[in-house]
Amino acid sequence: MKVVAFERNLQGTGASRRLRITGKTPGIVYGAGKEPLVIELDHNALWHALKKEVFHSSILELEVAGKSEQVLLRDVQYHPFRQLVLHVDFQRIDAKKKLHTKVPLHFINQDTNPAVKLSGAVISHVVNEIEIECLPAALPEFLEVDLAKIEAGQSLHAKDIALPKGVALIPHIDAENPVIASATIPAGAIADEAAAGETPAA
Known part of the structure; x- marks a missing residue:
């Protein structure tokens, strides 16, 4: 721009x-x-x-x-x-020096995730951007996070992000490997499922 x-x-x-x-x-x-x-x-x-x-x-x-x-x-x-x-x-920007900057995360395939469609799981985006380092020429506009296979009770971490060539997480993010998204079943859905499984007394 x-x-x-x-x-x-x-x-x-x-x-x-x-x-x-x-x-x-x-x-x-x-x-x-x-x-x-x-x-x-x-x-x-x-x-x-x-x-x-x-x-x-x-x-x-x-x-x-x-x-x-x-x-x-x-x-x-x-x-x-x-x-x-x-x-x-x-x-x-110095073209020869690495940048330390934040880039947005774009979450994809959430609506087609089986845990969401079949189990009523809710996927929460814990962070919407992450800090990376790279040379200016390699700076991505955003990073995609594929939510297609995350299962209920699972979390995705920073190291699960597919990084383009020449792009790395900054050292402390790489070391901490924080959660970026998690899938949970709402308490109400669990209660409904339990009630549906109960058989009435004779």
Whole structure:
């Protein structure tokens, strides 16, 4: 995705407030051994872009003063109750250095899972994103988690995710191997099944 921004000359709380009044959002670009650059972006365009999953998990093409560089969205500050973005941070990408970033999980085949269809199991998504490391060129937009074969009472863990070539879980996630999804039979369904199995007294 391409993002157009403009260099920001004035800094400080007052200047940022005036920017927001004119429909702009202040931001900063940092990293890759270069000086931080303060920028401003069109608020409405940014607001709509932030609603897209890909904006949060992909390498973005940031254009400032006619020059483009690759960045990742690193932080967004929202107003507590208004639909307002207060500030955004972007990190420059070095093509030769591994990224540590979070990518979304897309759960597939849940509706066709036999435990769901036949046993009334409920599959819970414990996490919706996971932290990985890879070179920028290998960064996936998302990772798929296949729920086709998970059985009632079972869980899927981080290491069960099929990772593309060049992508790895960050070390502490790999070591902990947390649960990412679990299948359970609701208590009500178990009670109903038990009642159905009871034979009436003669």
